[in-house]
Amino acid sequence: MEEVERRLSDALHRDFLFEKGRVLGSMCSKPEEIAVKYHALFSEANLGNRGLYPGTAMLEDELIADISELMHLRDGWGQFVGGGTEANITAMWIARNLSGKRKILAPESAHFSMRKAADLLAMELVDIPLTEEYVMDTDALSAAMDDDVAAVMAVAGTTELGAVDPIAEISDIAEDTFLHVDAAFGGMVLPFLEDMGMWKGDWDFRVEGVDSLSVDLHKMGMATVPSGILLLKDRRYVDSISVESPYLTTKRNIGLAGTRPSGSVAGAYAVVKTLGREGYREIVRKCMENTRYLVERMGEIGYEPVIEPIMNVVAFRTDRAEEIRAKMDEMGWKISSVRKPPAIRMVVMPYVTKEVIDGFTEALHGI
Ligand SMILES: Cc1ncc(COP(=O)(O)O)c(C=O)c1O
Structure with a gap:
């Protein structure tokens, strides 16, 4: 036992913990303590077999209702999933089965999980180029629409820049085609920016043509990993992704996963209910304040952001992106690089404080 515990403690020590x-x-967020506590307490529950866990199922339903309301979805359907990847794949699975078609039109900025979706579902991913603002070029989208398009997808908070595609315009172009919005990161940022009058735009189910939306609570939701959510506009879509499940307590199993790690649901429930809208607003406000501080400090040492940050994701142009990333990595600073345009990228999560930013910019200045 001692040896096992020593190994575990060593492993934890090696990890780059957020603190x-x-x-x-x-x-990813450093989950709030309350999320960690309830995740652990509910670790036995498996929502893949909902009939055995009516209590946990009730929490899932209530939480889905809350997040649906936040995303302006009425009379829809939703489920906890493993994260943005599973949500994107599942949305494309629905679109393919409903339409019988095979093309996916996605912006070049789409998360790489879209490549997995296309490959797994034997679909064709068509990359739609971006405008100078790094959002989907709607003229190029119009030109690419044809009779074989199963789905159009757009991003509300791109992985690399935090950009938001013009979703209302995209919806007009997609017309009757299935439209999926990947708000894995932005879904728990944009509502609160809107509340504070810091951003305005159409991106969720307020846009008539949006059929599905993914949002991750393990990103800006302060919940434990994995806490993804997939929301569907029409509960009838569920039939296209469900199969008979004779040995379980429910007659049909919905979605990709069988067993679902339901500790996440209890953890996320605890954190969403205790933070509330006000709590999230304050977290987002602080992250944006620190994002502006990072832009300022980076400006002092000669770095310009690729776009003015909308949310707490920001990339800075440099031709030495990969070299800088590697050098900073050697010094223990974990950032990422962007290929197009060449840039270094940071995500200003709540644990990225002004002190962290000062230390980071000093280290960067020295290389
Ligand atoms: C916009 C977007 N979509 C999807 C994903 C994939 O999410 P996950 O890693 O939880 O599967 C990410 C991950 O960062 C993302 O930024």
């Missing part, structure tokens, strides 16, 4: 303050390239 060490040198991770500026992760989109």
Whole structure:
């Protein structure tokens, strides 16, 4: 036992935990304590077999209702999933089955999980170029629409720049085609920016044509990993992704996963209910304040952001992106690089404080 515990403690020590303050390239939150506590308490529950866990199922339903309301979805359907990847794949699975078609039109900025979706579902991913603002070029989208398009997808908070595609315009172009919005990161940022009058735009189910939306609570939701959510506009879509499940307590199993790690649901429930809208607003306000501080400090040492940050994701242009990333990595600073345009990228999560930013910019200045 001692040996096992020593190994575990050593492993934990090796990990770049957020509290060490040198991770500026992760989109995951350090979960709130209450989420960790209830995740552990509910670790036995498996929502893949909902009939055995009516209590946990009730929490899932209530939480889905809350997040649906936040995303302006009425009379829809939703489920906890493993994260943005699973949500994107599942949305494309629905679109393919409903339409019988095979093309996916996605912006070049789409998360790489879209490549997995296309490959797994034997679909064709068509990359739609970006405008100078690094959002989907709607003229190029119009030109690419044809009779074989199963789905159009757009991003509300791109992985690399935090950009938001013009979703209302995209919806008009997609017309009757299935439209999926990947708000894995932005879904728990944009509502609160809107509340504070810091951003305005159409991106969720307020846009008539949006059929599905993914949002991750393990990113800006302060919940434990994995806490993804997939929301569907029409509960009838569920039939296209469900199969008979004779040995379980429910007659049909919905979605990709069988067993679902339901500790996440209890953890996320605890954190969403205790933070509330006000709590999230304050977290987002602080992250944006620190994002502006990072832009300022980076400006002092000669770095310009690729776009004015909308949310707490920001990339700075440099031709030495990969070299800088590697050098900073050697010094223990974890950032990421962007290929197009060449840039270094940071995500200003709540654990990225002004002190962390000062230390980071000083280290960067020295290389
Ligand atoms: C916009 C977006 N979509 C999807 C994903 C994939 O999410 P996950 O890693 O939780 O599967 C990410 C991950 O960062 C993302 O930024």
